[in-house]
Amino acid sequence: MLALRAVGKSFLGVRVLDGVDLDVAPGEVHAVVGENGAGKSTLMKIISGGYAPDEGSVVFAGETRTFRGPREARRAGIGIIHQEFTLLPDRTVAENVYLGHEPVRRGLVDRREMLARTSALLASMGAGPMPVDAPVGRLGIAQRQVVEIAKALALDARLLIMDEPTAALADHEVELLYALVRRLRDQGIGLLYVSHRLAEVFDLSERITVLKDGRRVTTVRTAQTTTDELVRHMVGRDLSGYYPGRAAPADVGPVLLTVRGGGNRKLHDVDLRLRAGEVVGVGGLQGSGRSALARALFGVAPFTTGQVDLDGKPVRVVSPRAAMRAGIAYVSEDRKGEGIVARQSVLDNALLAGRAIGGSWSGRSARTARMRDLLGAVDVRSAGVDQEIRFLSGGNQQKVVLARWLALGPRVMLFDEPTRGIDVGATSAIHDVVRRLARDGAAVLMISSDLPELLGMSDRIVVMREGRIAGELPAGASEADVVALAVGAVT
Amino acid sequence: MSAQSLLAARRPVPGVYLALVLTVAIGWLVVMLRGGALFNQATMVSLLHVAAGLGLVAVGQTLVILGGSLDLSVAYVVSLSTLVAAETMNGSDTALVPGVLLALAVSAGIGLLNGLLIARFRINAFIATLGVGLLLKGYLDSNYDGPAGATSPSLVQSLGYQRIGPVPVSFLLLLVAAVAAGLALNRTRFGHHLLAVGGDAEVARLSGVRNQRVLVTAHVLCSLCAGLAGVYLAARLGSGAPRVGTEGIYDLESIAAVVIGGTALAGGRGGVAGTVGGVLLLASIDAIFNQLEVDSFAKQVVRGVIIIAAVAVYARRTIRKGRS
Numbered sequence: 001m002l003a004l005r006a007v008g009k010s011f012l013g014v015r016v017l018d019g020v021d022l023d024v025a026p027g028e029v030h031a032v033v034g035e036n037g038a039g040k041s042t043l044m045k046i047i048s049g050g051y052a053p054d055e056g057s058v059v060f061a062g063e064t065r066t067f068r069g070p071r072e073a074r075r076a077g078i079g080i081i082h083q084e085f086t087l088l089p090d091r092t093v094a095e096n097v098y099l100g101h102e103p104v105r106r107g108l109v110d111r112r113e114m115l116a117r118t119s120a121l122l123a124s125m126g127a128g129p130m131p132v133d134a135p136v137g138r139l140g141i142a143q144r145q146v147v148e149i150a151k152a153l154a155l156d157a158r159l160l161i162m163d164e165p166t167a168a169l170a171d172h173e174v175e176l177l178y179a180l181v182r183r184l185r186d187q188g189i190g191l192l193y194v195s196h197r198l199a200e201v202f203d204l205s206e207r208i209t210v211l212k213d214g215r216r217v218t219t220v221r222t223a224q225t226t227t228d229e230l231v232r233h234m235v236g237r238d239l240s241g242y243y244p245g246r247a248a249p250a251d252v253g254p255v256l257l258t259v260r261g262g263g264n265r266k267l268h269d270v271d272l273r274l275r276a277g278e279v280v281g282v283g284g285l286q287g288s289g290r291s292a293l294a295r296a297l298f299g300v301a302p303f304t305t306g307q308v309d310l311d312g313k314p315v316r317v318v319s320p321r322a323a324m325r326a327g328i329a330y331v332s333e334d335r336k337g338e339g340i341v342a343r344q345s346v347l348d349n350a351l352l353a354g355r356a357i358g359g360s361w362s363g364r365s366a367r368t369a370r371m372r373d374l375l376g377a378v379d380v381r382s383a384g385v386d387q388e389i390r391f392l393s394g395g396n397q398q399k400v401v402l403a404r405w406l407a408l409g410p411r412v413m414l415f416d417e418p419t420r421g422i423d424v425g426a427t428s429a430i431h432d433v434v435r436r437l438a439r440d441g442a443a444v445l446m447i448s449s450d451l452p453e454l455l456g457m458s459d460r461i462v463v464m465r466e467g468r469i470a471g472e473l474p475a476g477a478s479e480a481d482v483v484a485l486a487v488g489a490v491t
Numbered sequence: 492m493s494a495q496s497l498l499a500a501r502r503p504v505p506g507v508y509l510a511l512v513l514t515v516a517i518g519w520l521v522v523m524l525r526g527g528a529l530f531n532q533a534t535m536v537s538l539l540h541v542a543a544g545l546g547l548v549a550v551g552q553t554l555v556i557l558g559g560s561l562d563l564s565v566a567y568v569v570s571l572s573t574l575v576a577a578e579t580m581n582g583s584d585t586a587l588v589p590g591v592l593l594a595l596a597v598s599a600g601i602g603l604l605n606g607l608l609i610a611r612f613r614i615n616a617f618i619a620t621l622g623v624g625l626l627l628k629g630y631l632d633s634n635y636d637g638p639a640g641a642t643s644p645s646l647v648q649s650l651g652y653q654r655i656g657p658v659p660v661s662f663l664l665l666l667v668a669a670v671a672a673g674l675a676l677n678r679t680r681f682g683h684h685l686l687a688v689g690g691d692a693e694v695a696r697l698s699g700v701r702n703q704r705v706l707v708t709a710h711v712l713c714s715l716c717a718g719l720a721g722v723y724l725a726a727r728l729g730s731g732a733p734r735v736g737t738e739g740i741y742d743l744e745s746i747a748a749v750v751i752g753g754t755a756l757a758g759g760r761g762g763v764a765g766t767v768g769g770v771l772l773l774a775s776i777d778a779i780f781n782q783l784e785v786d787s788f789a790k791q792v793v794r795g796v797i798i799i800a801a802v803a804v805y806a807r808r809t810i811r812k813g814r815s
């Protein structure tokens with residue numbers, strides 16, 4: 001139903017896609033994988049009319065099409081879920097789903113019809129009940145993703161593109177999405193599925209296309225390939241599938257940070273100790289207070305009760321600035337909203353924190369030179385450090401944020417979903433960075449919804465539930481142990 | 492039937508009406524203690540007249556601000572519109588309709604220019620409308636020294652001075668315009684798209700909204716509203732007045748009314764009901780201070796404080812919403 005022939009695209013003279021062929025059959029899930037910046041999102045935007053291709057052709061339903069914009073593509077039956085959320089938080093679910101294509105009667109928007117159709121659409125997707133007349137801003141992340149899908153399907157889409165639909169979802173929510181994808185496939189809809197989580201790709205897809213540096217490396221039947229082979233195609237070399245080694249008991253140093261009875265609007269009675277040289281994983285469901293914990297420690301939404309000690313001395317972390325001065329750093333899960341300044345350059349973004357607290361960064365050229373090295377060390381791919389960061393792929397933006405904090409040499413490092421939306425190669429690079437930080441004597445706290453990552457990286461796992469610490473697990477615990485604590489099942 | 496029950500449809504009543512009630516109550520008390528009366532026929536009528544002129548402009552301003560844009564040329568459009576209307580009419584009733592239509596057409600043309608500069612040529616709204624405003628100022632300054640033309644007598648009698656009880660016809664015109672704008676925002680595709688463009692232009696574009704068309708339409712409507720305010724002022728003054736727009740500070744006052752009414756300056760959130768409340772609030776403050784006969788400095792201070800307080804209150808609310 002969809003066939004791309006030799007599609008190419010350049011931005012500002014930089015070749016981003018080059019001679020890409022791709023086709024999708026009705027009722028097929030075709031996965032697209034590749035490193036950050038390989039050009040996956042750009043390709044999806046070309047198919048859905050967001051960008052015009054510089055060369056090559058798009059054939060949809062037997063006709064060669066040149067969509068003049070997303071509107072035409074949507075009308076033709078191509079729906080897309082973008083990598084970034086595209087819902088307006090102030091507008092209602094129904095208004096979002098039908099944005100751009102509101103049903104009208106006698107010149108006026110037919111509100112009742114719109115609500116009815118939205119409800120029917122959600123029901124046909126097998127989604128649970130949802131307040132279709134409430135602002136999207138009141139919904140949780142998983143529900144928003146369902147609304148995104150409804151929006152993509154609203155105009156009877158025959159081809160649905162999903163660009164990393166699970167990046168923001170917790171594990172049990174991913175199951176719901178799987179069910180939905182299979183259901184749509186069985187209805188004869190063709191699906192293009194972009195994801196960094198290879199396990200998902202193997203679970204769902206019939207075929208897989210690998211992109212690298214804007215070129216198609218190969219297209220294979222899922223049943224006839226293996227994870228190792230895919231990774232080799234994506235990265236161009238073998239990757240050991242293992243996590244870096246854990247800390248030996250001897251490496252674990254003294255307690256650096258202690259929280260006793262910490263609480264605020266979202267947290268209650270939090271007792272926590274972080275030791276030098278140790279990676280402490282934080283598990284739990286969405287909304288269980290994991291991020292609230294990191295934000296309290298970093299002074300974004302500080303503890304209002306209890307006590308925090310650093311090196312045995314009480315500290316008052318009332319603001320991010322105070323936290324930074326105390327040697328605490330934080331990588332937020334909301335990269336777009338809290339991590340980057342979209343219109344500033346890569347270098348400016350990386351230097352943001354260092355400039356803010358000044359200090360040891362003396363000479364301008366010296367610090368710039370050091371940052372250039374650091375950006376190279378974490379392997380940021382960009383057209384240069386002066387490129388605006390918003391043009392980088394998500395994974396590369398994350399590496400810039402990482403470099404920003406590493407440059408400060410933090411003693412306590414807080415990561416909130418550090419590898420969400422990051423490709424396999426970069427993920428293992430980030431894992432190495434995390435472990436190296438601990439080895440160099442920092443105390444590391446790492447929140448992750450990715451259970452294998454949580455279990456593989458942590459020396460100790462703290463599980464949260466309803467704003468409290470539900471329990472602690474040693475290294476070597478199983479996924480079932482974490483889930484049981486997270487949902488409060490009696491064992 | 493109050494303006495808010497007509498306009499608020501399904502949105503909650505904006506807090507500005509609470510502020511309005513408080514202001515009027517305090518003003519009434521203070522004026523009474525001084526031995527005056529805030530609510531006699533004459534003060535009510537003049538208050539509503541002030542509100543009508545500013546209100547028409549502010550309703551239009553609401554539309555462009557909701558779309559994430561802004562119009563700084565409205566004051567000059569108002570002046571130009573009074574002149575086009577009065578000079579075309581030239582004191583005769585037969586030219587009434589052509590006069591009104593021509594004034595509105597000229598205004599719409601300026602809106603189209605604003606819209607194209609902003610949407611198509613991607614010039615910052617602040618700069619584009621400031622430039623167009625200065626262009627109009629140049630034209631007005633070099634061609635007019637004082638009042639010109641004469642408004643049709645029947646228009647002066649009707650739109651200028653006629654009223655039903657204490658309510659001037661012009662204020663009813665404002666209510667009609669506000670209801671129409673409210674309807675357009677909540678019940679037409681244009682309105683839905685405008686709010687989407689103001690909320691997040693890229694999201695709107697990727698959803699299939701034709702951003703340029705929507706923004707241009709909003710600017711045409713905004714200028715039309717300013718043109719309508721000009722027609723009303725021509726009826727009120729009996730002639731065209733080249734400086735009535737700037738003397739009334741319609742540009743900044745209309746933006747202030749929109750902001751006091753709870754519409755986000757960044758766009759995407761708010762509505763006309765709040766703007767009407769903001770206009771009434773500003774007009775009431777005027778009326779109260781006129782009654783008290785204190786110097787205008789105190790009045791300006793109070794207005795300034797109210798605008799800043801309003802924005803502070805709304806900002807706090809959004810922060811809280813954003814956190815929950």
Ligand SMILES: Nc1ncnc2c1ncn2[C@@H]1O[C@H](COP(=O)(O)OP(=O)(O)OP(=O)(O)O)[C@@H](O)[C@H]1O
Nearest residue numbers: 011016036037038039040041042391392393394395
């Ligand atoms: N609007 C743009 N202007 C300039 N360069 C761009 C633009 N959009 C994307 N790029 C560049 O194109 C390349 C491909 O980006 P794209 O977002 O398609 O990657 P991706 O494969 O989706 O990566 P990720 O896995 O991180 O989402 C990147 O190098 C990026 O910097």
Ligand SMILES: [Mg+2]
Nearest residue numbers: 040041083393
């Ligand atoms: Mg992408």
